[in-house]
Amino acid sequence: MDAALRLTGIRKTFGATTAVDHLDLAVPVGALYGVIGPNGAGKTTTIRMIMSILFPDSGELSVLGHRSALDAKDRIGYLPEERGVYRKMHVGAFMVYMAQLKGVSDAGLPARVRSGLERVGLGGTERKRCEELSKGMLQKVQLLAAIIHQPDLLILDEPFSGLDPVSMRQLHDLVLEEHRRGATVLFSTHVMTQAEEICEHVVMIDRGRKVMDDRVTDIRRRYDPRTIRFEPLDPAADITPLRSLAEVEQVEPATHGYDIRLVDGSDPGAAIRRITSTLTPSRIELARPRLEDIFVSIVEGGSGESGRSGGAGGEGATA
Amino acid sequence: MRKIGLIAAREFLATVATRGFIVGVLLMPALLALAFSVGPRIMNQRSATVHGQVAVIDPTGRVTSALRTTIDPQAIAARRDETARRVLAAAPAAVRDLAASTGNTSNAAVDRMVGAVPDLQIVDSSDIGSQKAWLIEPTKELQPRHIAVVVIHHDAVSLPADHAEYGTYDLYVPVNLDDRIEAVIVDSVREAIVNARVLTQSLDREHLDALLRVQRPPSVTVTRNNEQVTSGVFNRVLPFAFVGLLLFGVLMGGQGLVTSTVEEKSSRVIEVLLSAVSPFELLAGKILGQMGVSLVVLALYIGLGLMLLASFTMLGLLDITLVFYLMVFFVITYLTIGSAMVAVGSAVNEMREAQSLMMPIMLTMMVPWVLAAPIAREPNSTFSTAISFIPPMNTFAMLLRLTSSAPPPAWQVWLTMGIGVGSVVAAVWMASKVFKIGLLMYGKPPDFKTLVRWVRAA
Numbered sequence: 001m002d003a004a005l006r007l008t009g010i011r012k013t014f015g016a017t018t019a020v021d022h023l024d025l026a027v028p029v030g031a032l033y034g035v036i037g038p039n040g041a042g043k044t045t046t047i048r049m050i051m052s053i054l055f056p057d058s059g060e061l062s063v064l065g066h067r068s069a070l071d072a073k074d075r076i077g078y079l080p081e082e083r084g085v086y087r088k089m090h091v092g093a094f095m096v097y098m099a100q101l102k103g104v105s106d107a108g109l110p111a112r113v114r115s116g117l118e119r120v121g122l123g124g125t126e127r128k129r130c131e132e133l134s135k136g137m138l139q140k141v142q143l144l145a146a147i148i149h150q151p152d153l154l155i156l157d158e159p160f161s162g163l164d165p166v167s168m169r170q171l172h173d174l175v176l177e178e179h180r181r182g183a184t185v186l187f188s189t190h191v192m193t194q195a196e197e198i199c200e201h202v203v204m205i206d207r208g209r210k211v212m213d214d215r216v217t218d219i220r221r222r223y224d225p226r227t228i229r230f231e232p233l234d235p236a237a238d239i240t241p242l243r244s245l246a247e248v249e250q251v252e253p254a255t256h257g258y259d260i261r262l263v264d265g266s267d268p269g270a271a272i273r274r275i276t277s278t279l280t281p282s283r284i285e286l287a288r289p290r291l292e293d294i295f296v297s298i299v300e301g302g303s304g305e306s307g308r309s310g311g312a313g314g315e316g317a318t319a
Numbered sequence: 320m321r322k323i324g325l326i327a328a329r330e331f332l333a334t335v336a337t338r339g340f341i342v343g344v345l346l347m348p349a350l351l352a353l354a355f356s357v358g359p360r361i362m363n364q365r366s367a368t369v370h371g372q373v374a375v376i377d378p379t380g381r382v383t384s385a386l387r388t389t390i391d392p393q394a395i396a397a398r399r400d401e402t403a404r405r406v407l408a409a410a411p412a413a414v415r416d417l418a419a420s421t422g423n424t425s426n427a428a429v430d431r432m433v434g435a436v437p438d439l440q441i442v443d444s445s446d447i448g449s450q451k452a453w454l455i456e457p458t459k460e461l462q463p464r465h466i467a468v469v470v471i472h473h474d475a476v477s478l479p480a481d482h483a484e485y486g487t488y489d490l491y492v493p494v495n496l497d498d499r500i501e502a503v504i505v506d507s508v509r510e511a512i513v514n515a516r517v518l519t520q521s522l523d524r525e526h527l528d529a530l531l532r533v534q535r536p537p538s539v540t541v542t543r544n545n546e547q548v549t550s551g552v553f554n555r556v557l558p559f560a561f562v563g564l565l566l567f568g569v570l571m572g573g574q575g576l577v578t579s580t581v582e583e584k585s586s587r588v589i590e591v592l593l594s595a596v597s598p599f600e601l602l603a604g605k606i607l608g609q610m611g612v613s614l615v616v617l618a619l620y621i622g623l624g625l626m627l628l629a630s631f632t633m634l635g636l637l638d639i640t641l642v643f644y645l646m647v648f649f650v651i652t653y654l655t656i657g658s659a660m661v662a663v664g665s666a667v668n669e670m671r672e673a674q675s676l677m678m679p680i681m682l683t684m685m686v687p688w689v690l691a692a693p694i695a696r697e698p699n700s701t702f703s704t705a706i707s708f709i710p711p712m713n714t715f716a717m718l719l720r721l722t723s724s725a726p727p728p729a730w731q732v733w734l735t736m737g738i739g740v741g742s743v744v745a746a747v748w749m750a751s752k753v754f755k756i757g758l759l760m761y762g763k764p765p766d767f768k769t770l771v772r773w774v775r776a777a
């Protein structure tokens with residue numbers, strides 16, 4: 001599969017600090033990738049290098065088939081983490097200006113701006129100054145400005161930070177719409193549930209190093225769940241019999257019911273059957289592993305990409 | 320190129336299409352117009368006539384009577400008219416026409432300058448002690464003020480045999496006497512003493528005045544196209560006007576560049592822009608946009624200056640190629656200084672931090688202004704010649720020399736331009752390096768050493 005984006009052995013240091021350390025990444029055309037990691041992991045530096053705003057100390061980079069994003073700027077939509085607008089400029093004029101800088105011809109541009117604003121509930125704001133809009137409204141304007149030229153590659157750095165749930169949903173839909181249109185989307189976030197919700201594929205970065213690169217479904221499958229959430233029908237029921245089951249390692253009270261931790265290598269299906277035959281449940285489910293938990297377990301385990309990822313991860317890294 | 324044009328157009332419009340710019344740029348010409356047109360009407364009222372007494376102690380017995388004549392309001396007015404007539408005779412024709420067309424207004428203007436003709440009475444006296452006390456005693460309302468005490472020396476009118484010079488007089492005045500009134504008294508006493516001396520010698524004052532008077536003709540400046548009455552003021556002001564315009568244009572553009580770059584950086588719009596254009600395109604667009612702003616302002620002021628010269632029929636005195644040189648040197652200096660300014664703007668986070676980095680640039684630009692007088696006076700001295708080749712002061716110095724009385728040889732002008740172009744290339748190259756790194760740097764502003772490191776690193 002063609003890669004819209006390929007990073008090979010990218011390294012970037014700032015003085016004594018290594019921000020990105022020998023990062024390999026390949027994002028196939030049309031994919032929806034999430035770069036996740038805690039604050040300071042190196043996500044923004046990586047994105048800035050992709051955008052040729054910063055330049056790597058070593059390694060190679062290819063963006064939409066070019067050695068530098070400078071040669072493909074008009075095909076890339078970018079929403080930086082440090083985003084801003086010309087505060088005194090009118091919203092419509094700002095979007096037209098950004099579109100013109102991205103090489104969009106003037107014909108039909110005002111109409112395109114108007115319909116874009118209407119799509120995110122900002123109809124009638126073209127003549128308002130940017131400083132008159134709220135933070136959430138501005139974020140929508142900025143995302144619209146990033147996609148107004150219908151880019152082939154859309155790079156979003158923390159696109160949902162600081163938004164209320166309704167605005168987040170609108171931007172979320174806008175991103176997915178761009179993906180459906182055919183754009184390759186790469187976005188970074190330190191809120192891993194967002195990546196979990198949107199992405200097909202995630203790349204985890206910690207302290208400048210890639211610690212995971214895989215499809216979300218494969219990650220979940222690989223990090224097999226060993227916790228069952230159980231709520232007995234009778235809240236006062238004695239749970240001691242559960243502790244004596246061969247598959248059960250530990251039973252801990254949770255907010256609603258109990259978290260039953262299974263012994264390594266046990267079959268979750270068999271365990272569920274044994275538990276329900278021992279005590280009647282009002283609810284029983286296999287706890288899905290969250291990216292956050294997986295990330296924490298990887299970081300705490302001290303193992304990186306090479307140690308943990310299997311075939312899928314390797315495929316993601318080299319596709 | 321299209322992107323550079325777009326950025327330049329936005330930069331230009333964002334500056335020009337603001338109330339602050341319109342007010343700021345039009346304010347100066349508007350204030351000048353106001354001063355020349357409305358001002359005289361507002362200030363047309365004659366100042367109040369001063370009524371006062373002047374005590375005279377005259378041991379010669381010949382000056383007091385003469386002083387009564389010379390200090391008479393009509394005599395004072397006649398002397399003023401004569402002075403004004405002589406000044407006007409030496410002024411350009413346009414000024415003479417203006418004075419003739421305004422009629423009485425010119426008298427009002429003279430009154431404003433030297434004060435209304437005072438109504439002064441002479442009081443004879445003989446005791447200097449009591450007169451000094453008289454001078455400082457408070458005068459009652461509606462009574463003439465005690466203005467001065469004049470003590471004529473005994474040898475002021477007749478020259479003693481063993482003296483080579485006549486005596487003079489002493490003048491005593493109270494605190495806060497209007498210097499214009501004092502000038503009237505001094506002038507009247509001088510006239511009275513001279514008249515008394517002339518009378519003593521049985522001479523004819525009018526004849527003497529005619530003997531001593533030689534009319535000074537205005538010199539005529541000969542140019543290739545015409546001949547025109549020389550204006551000393553024009554010749555003296557021209558170098559400073561041109562260098563002032565150059566400095567003003569460059570400072571205005573440079574300041575605009577720092578401000579807009581700092582604004583873009585602090586509002587965090589810079590990274591959005593860098594996703595669409597390269598740092599060099601952004602730099603070039605910004606510099607060209609602000610250059611457009613400065614050119615508009617310069618064109619406005621040059622146009623006003625030419626109109627003013629035309630209205631005084633002095634346009635022929637201006638060598639129009641100087642305007643061409645001004646524009647060429649402006650572009651060179653602006654690009655050099657503007658590049659440095661935009662680099663400063665990119666390296667800092669707020670205007671306050673920019674001040675310390677801008678200081679060396681501003682001081683460098685002030686050097687030619689400080690040295691303008693010696694360069695204009697000695698345009699071909701070794702110092703003037705040397706400074707014409709040291710950027711970024713070279714263009715200022717050369718412009719001063721070109722507008723001076725002895726313009727430099729052509730090869731020096733071309734050499735200054737060549738050095739200027741070289742300094743532009745170097746400044747833009749260095750600025751683009753700092754700009755590229757500085758734009759995304761936040762936190763502690765860099766010192767000079769760090770900037771040099773950025774230039775090497777980028």
